[in-house]
Amino acid sequence: MSDRFYYGGQAVLEGVMMRGRNGYAVATRSTSCGIQVSRHPGEPWVRRARPLGWPMVRGVVAMAEALVIGYRALNASADRLLAEEAELGGSPPGKTSASVRLMEAASLVLGIALAVGLFVLLPAAAARWLQPHVSSSLALNLAEGAIKAGLFVAYVWAIGFLPDMARVFAYHGAEHKAINCYEAGWPLDVAHVRRASRIHPRCGTNFLFLVVLVSVVVFSVVTSFTGHPPLLERVAVHLLILPLVAGAAYELIRAAGRPSAPWWVRGLARPGMWLQRLTTREPDDAQVEVAIAALEAVLERDGVSPRPAASEQTAGQLAVVG
16 A cells, blocks of 8 residues: 555534544634644554455545545534633533533434435435436436535535535635645645635545446446346445446546546536535634644644645645545
8 A cells, every 4th residue: 555645634613624544633713722733643544454445445534534534523523612612701501511412412303313314315206206318327327426416516506605605615625726836736725725625526525426437337336237126226226336337436536636637527516615615614714724733733744745746746645636
């Protein structure tokens, strides 16, 4: 396995999480304390056993790890916001530690249920309704994929109007800018990070869009042997092939992040990069400072220069950006 590493992370509540070779860091901005950074050691899962780093397998492992670390980072940022509210004016009504944990767990369950219902059940039901009117399996699967993509774009566009989500999207933009600045070999300061693009080919938005594209191909292959399954079986098949789809999408987004990526790989990633215009916002200087703090924390733990050599930017292990 290559020793090189691609840095990445995600936006959290009033902050940014960055992942490194030896752990991750969460930086948040507090009204009373300024920028606070917490460091969390830990080796990436794909490095713990050789089979976990195999092509196709590593995508599933990375997705599971990203969900776990992302949830922990969101918890950490929520805890800090809650602590600051308590310091400034007492703990808000109903926001005890136990109630916050309960709300977080309920939000996770509801989020999974929404994702399955909106992006699996609803498109499958629509495809089932279209089935009597469409004779081609490929056309039916393409229609289902288009419905999934349309719902995803509409969902992202709609939540962008929520003020809290708009701030999260701005921190998402700050995260991308910091990674782009680092990978360009520029100094990690506000002026240079602000110059960097808020669009990145390894973004999780790209990954989700590629999941939709790959699922159309894989499901088309499956149904060419099994025919058109009933609704519940269709949903079950989609869930069963998800690891294969995630593995393939990961390999594609990994390839798209390389400067030497073939034109067709870059073409597949381009719609997801366009979609980042919705999932990111231009950050302010304060948000950029938070992203820099998070990235510098993981670079320091890894003993890596904040201005990488070109050879460090072109290949290796991947942490999805955003």
